[in-house]
Amino acid sequence: MIDGSTRVFALLGDPVSHSLSPTMQNAAFRALGLPATYVPLRCTAADLPGLLRAIARAGGGGNVTIPHKEAAGSAVD
Numbered sequence: 463m464i465d466g467s468t469r470v471f472a473l474l475g476d477p478v479s480h481s482l483s484p485t486m487q488n489a490a491f492r493a494l495g496l497p498a499t500y501v502p503l504r505c506t507a508a509d510l511p512g513l514l515r516a517i518a519r520a521g522g523g524g525n526v527t528i529p530h531k532e533a534a535g536s537a538v539d
Contacts (some may be wrong), residue, residue, distance in 0.1 A: 469498040471518055474510060474534075475527035479503035483525065509515070511537040 473483050479502060487500035487537060505513055510530050514537055526534040 467497050469496075470517060470520055470522040471498060471500040472503045472522070472524035473500070473527060474503050474513060474524060475507050475530050476506065478504050478527065480503070481527070497503075498522075505530070507533045510534060512537060514515055515536045 468528055471487065482503055484500045484502055491498040491500065503513065507530055510526070510533050514526075514534065
């Protein structure tokens with residue numbers, strides 16, 4: 463169940479719909495009984511800095527994939 467205590471983790475990139483990471487990560491969260499979810503988020507390079515900040519502020523995290531890996535490096539401190 464997703465509620466106010468759920469931590470959000472994401473795969474950021476474009477494309478992301480083909481990724482098996484959400485299935486694997488969500489299975490691990492369930493097996494460990496963690497209140498977390500992992501979602502694929504298709505985004506543009508321009509959206510990336512804001513998304514990274516928002517996810518971090520909310521206590522989550524994630525991964526960045528093509529084509530945004532280099533942009534992510536300059537977006538984080």
